[in-house]
Amino acid sequence: MEVFAVPGIPEVRPGDDVGEMVAERVDLEPDDVVCVASTVVSKAEGRGADLLSFPPTERAEQIARRISAIAGEEKDPRFAQAVLEESDELLLEAPILLAATRFGHITVNAGIDRSNVPGWDLLLLPEDPTASARALSETLDAPVIVTDTSGRPFRHGQRGVAVGWAGMPAARDWRGEHDREGRELDVTVQAVVDELAGAANLVTGEGDGGTPVAVIRDFEFGDHAGSDRLFREPERDLIRQALRAWSYEDGATTHGEEEAP
Known part of the structure; x- marks a missing residue:
């Protein structure tokens, strides 16, 4: 899997089309996943x-x-x-x-x-980050995850998390599958959009980097059931x-x- 930041995204202002900005700066391939920081989505939406x-x-x-x-x-x-x-x-x-x-x-x-x-x-x-992701996904013809950074209970530091997503399930459901010993998995649901958001955050960074969009290439969801349940x-x-x-x-x-x- 490859993760890279999209360079050259300008300062986003209310009314800007973030999807078009991304499309002009990267040639997306089939099955690419685009991760967009919530900050630029909010700016474009006048938040x-x-x-x-x-x-x-x-x-x-x-x-x-x-x-x-x-x-x-x-x-x-x-x-x-x-x-x-x-x-x-x-x-x-x-x-x-x-x-x-x-x-x-x-x-x-x-x-x-x-x-x-x-x-x-x-x-x-954004008022509705999943609706924002859906609009971006339609423009880019690719799955989109709207990301934010958030602290975690029991741990120091922040990490990227998904606040909205479209074009792919939020999680892959391993329940009903088996481990190497043949035991059936009955609780494992992997929060894929959070994991991809965390990977994107490694290359978009924090502070004054000015790279709010990342592309994840060659990620494979696999032959698993999907789930859109992320928030309890x-x-x-x-x-x-x-x-x-x-x-x-x-x-x-x-x-x-x-x-x-």
């Missing part, structure tokens, strides 16, 4: 925003005051308000804002970016349920009946 657009509610003021006290530095309640408006649910309000987005992704600050957003204070994630259903997500019953109190953990709003 830049100014803090002035988020006058804080009392809840946002309370959240900002609490995190300011924990962090020892002033936090802008308008940013907290932006996170609230981009979230379906806040699983943590302190010491960080851990949000469930409306399309199912769970991430810090609802994925709102403050880097590489010329002309705006903030860059919001809330009622079956044990970690989400535990977080709802957990609160942060001045550096100590508290287990009680009070749920996070």
